[in-house]
Amino acid sequence: MLDLALLFVVSLVANTLSSLAGGGAGLLQLPILLFLGLAFPVALATHKLASVALGVGATLKHLRSRTLDWRFALVVLGFGLPGVWLGATVILHVPEHAALIALAVLTTGLGIHSLLSPELGQYDAATNRAGWRLWLGGAVLFLIGVLNGSLTSGTGLFVTLWLIRWFGMDYKQAVAYTLVLVGLFWNGTGALALALQAGIHWPWVPVLLAASVLGGYLGAHWGLVRGNHTIKRAFEMVTIATGMSLFWKAFF
Structure with missing residues (x-):
């Protein structure tokens, strides 16, 4: 019972921050699964499944607020989901050390870039939604999907x-898309692919799902109430903390 209580509290905090910032639940949730004794492949698959519930909680909030354009959402899914499946299929054959270092550098860079760009994501001005620019943006989403499935x-x-940066959304709108499409659909695809290879630790799933749904709803609610500036600061905090955590795991 003590393990389950610890798992619920850590997962709730991780998913609330992730829902507010637009990602980063694995910063706390995956390490606690490893700390409690799961092997890495099983912990990763279990974490991915729990992250689907984060998408459910955020979806419930954002559907009520009508913040998503579902035609553009289909574009994100169409480009991203094949990459997620590919990444989840090959992850168990990739050297973890090199992958962690690469992800640490990229993630820390995101936070620093946002810190150095005060006006970034403060206003919504749709761009690059047609022609070759849409395809280029979609190609990058495919590559991010590969990372999502594999890291x-x-x-x-x-x-x-x-x-x-590419499609001109503000932070509030971009986080909504990320939580619903990545949290629900991308992570669901990754969880399925990983579960077929490594399995899931089902006894802990109900606790993780409850914490993820509640955390997803709370984070989405606070993001809608507080606005772009607060979301931007949460994004920067979570990205830099995630990057530092990945560096630590890579070298120690």
């Missing part, structure tokens, strides 16, 4: 920043 944490943050 442990932080890739939702990549989607958030790419939607802001």
Whole structure:
């Protein structure tokens, strides 16, 4: 019971921050699964499944607020899902050390870039939604999908920043897309692919699902109430903390 209580509290905090910032639940949730004794492949598959519930909680909130354009959402899914499946299929054959270092550098860079760009994501101005620019943006989403399927944490943050930088969304809108599409659909695809290879630790799933749904709803609610500036600061905090955590896991 003590293990389950610890798992619920840590997962709730992780998913609330992730829902507010647009990614990064694996910063806390995956390490606690490893700390409690799960092997890495099983912990990763279990974490991915729990992250689907984060998408459910956020979806419930954002559907009520009508913040999503579902035609553009289909574009994100169409480009991203094949990459997720590919990444989840090959992850168990990739050297973890090299993958962690690469992800740590990229994730930390996201936070620093946001810190150095005060106006980034403060206003919504749709761009690059047609022609070759749409296809180029989609190709990057495919590559991020590969990372999402194959690496442990932080890739939702990549989607958030790419939607802001390339497609002209503000932080509030980009986080909504990330939580619903990455949290629900991308992570669901990754969880299925990993579960077929490594399995899932089902006794802990109900606790993780409850914490993820509640955390997803709370984070989405606070993001809608507080606005772009608060979301931007949460994004920067989570990205840099995630990057530092990945560096630590890579070298120690």
